Amino acid sequence: MAVAQKIRRFYAVAILFLLAGGVWALFNVLFQFNYSVCVVKNLTGLPCPSCGTTGAVSDIVNGNLAAALHKNPLGYLVLPMLIVLPFWLLADLLKTKNSLYYTYYKLEANLKKRPALLTLLLSPIMIIWIWKLQTT
């Protein structure tokens, strides 16, 4: 695939994801949803590592910082990203630069080159998952 096409596809997907994520987060914060979208959780009762992230985000926004940590620490990762990334994306689109694309691909290339780094990145998520599995 040509690079220009790759870049466009990246931005289309990024916009789609951030819009969907933003709308979902907003919806949850405003309407205090508590429904689980985990198909696997609803079928087997086992939570995935990010179960409760939406609730955590909602808790942070409402000021319950401790409750958010308890629901899912990943909320502290997801919320800043949900806030920063749309602005970064907008800046890229307005300045017609591709900084988000290049950062993403450089990060991905580095992670691919060094699987040790990837394991380091994924281990907190796995620890969260093990903790979750033990507290259900």
Add this chain to the structure above:
Amino acid sequence: MDAQKVDMYLMSHSKYFEAHNMQFIRDVMLNADDSKMIMVQSVDLKDPTMLIIVSIFAGQLGIDRFLVGDIGLGVVKLITCGGLGIWYIVDWFLIMGRTKELNHEKLMNALS
């Protein structure tokens, strides 16, 4: 490369590639040197059927994406519980095409 060898390879490996790319692959292989055959045989191709099974059972953890080399997407899929369950289902349909695309890239790299 020897046409018979090329055709045998293509017949036994047809499931790994997109049908509409087969003619192109055949042409590239026929024009390639005989010595490349060993490289071609040693390319690690991912089975699309296996990937769709992985997608169904471990898709919400993003494992299917990790296996096709989309590390970034895999991490995002993991953090969002399979994109709130929606991406998890969408990927059932996308993963086969993506696997075949990956196999195609790997083969082209081996042939050049």
